[in-house]
Amino acid sequence: MYCANCGVKLGDAETVCPLCATPVYHPALPRPAGEPLYPRGHYPPQPERSLAAQIVVTALFLLPCLITLVCNWQISGRITWSGYVVGGLLVVYLGSVLPFWFSRPDSLIFVPLWFTGVGLFLKYIEHSVSGQWFMPFALPVTAVLGLFLTALLALLRRFPKRKLLIFGGAFAALGVFLTLLEWLIYEVFQRHRFLGWSFYPLIVLILFGLTLVFLSLNRNARDAMYRKFFL
Numbered sequence: 761m762y763c764a765n766c767g768v769k770l771g772d773a774e775t776v777c778p779l780c781a782t783p784v785y786h787p788a789l790p791r792p793a794g795e796p797l798y799p800r801g802h803y804p805p806q807p808e809r810s811l812a813a814q815i816v817v818t819a820l821f822l823l824p825c826l827i828t829l830v831c832n833w834q835i836s837g838r839i840t841w842s843g844y845v846v847g848g849l850l851v852v853y854l855g856s857v858l859p860f861w862f863s864r865p866d867s868l869i870f871v872p873l874w875f876t877g878v879g880l881f882l883k884y885i886e887h888s889v890s891g892q893w894f895m896p897f898a899l900p901v902t903a904v905l906g907l908f909l910t911a912l913l914a915l916l917r918r919f920p921k922r923k924l925l926i927f928g929g930a931f932a933a934l935g936v937f938l939t940l941l942e943w944l945i946y947e948v949f950q951r952h953r954f955l956g957w958s959f960y961p962l963i964v965l966i967l968f969g970l971t972l973v974f975l976s977l978n979r980n981a982r983d984a985m986y987r988k989f990f991l
């Protein structure tokens with residue numbers, strides 16, 4: 761007997777597919793007794809995460825940090841360019857290595873954490889070059905992007921069956937964000953007049969987002985698309 765939905769082989773006593781939870785039911789077949797093929801509640805042991813690899817990778821990040829700091833200190837007597845190198849490496853480490861110290865890294869914690877790290881790094885750069893662009897520009901852009909991505913992940917986790925609707929909304933929101941970004945660049949830096957380059961991605965992203973929203977709400981259109989593209 762095989763699952764009518766996903767095609768996995770089923771034990772004779774199986775009442776529900778263990779993979780996709782489709783009920784196994786055929787009124788004409790008597791259900792013979794038997795052991796289920798897959799044990800319930802027992803999962804194969806997860807492979808041990810290698811602590812040694814984590815330590816080596818961390819050392820590979822710390823070593824260039826130390827070397828640049830020492831070189832910079834020896835040459836200039838203070839921390840100048842090495843601050844950018846170390847800050848950049850720490851931001852990369854925060855996003856790519858730190859989560860793997862945990863057995864189940866939660867993206868809803870690490871994504872905002874990473875954007876906080878990026879924000880602090882940008883604040884540091886602004887401070888070292890005596891700029892005036894963090895509060896009016898870098899902070900709002902980093903904060904909005906971080907909140908946007910965190911909200912997207914939270915929605916996908918909360919409503920896993922609503923992916924099309926969520927991504928449709930996200931694409932439209934991204935288009936609006938780009939237009940606001942162009943406006944902000946124009947407001948803060950006054951380097952050029954408002955060109956409107958962001959209207960092109962805005963139109964494309966909104967059309968694409970609306971298409972996804974339409975597909976998510978209209979079952980017939982969605983099925984037709986699935987058949988056409990084998991999505």
Ligand SMILES: [Zn+2]
Pocket residue numbers: 763764765766767768777778779780781782
């Ligand atoms: Zn199945």
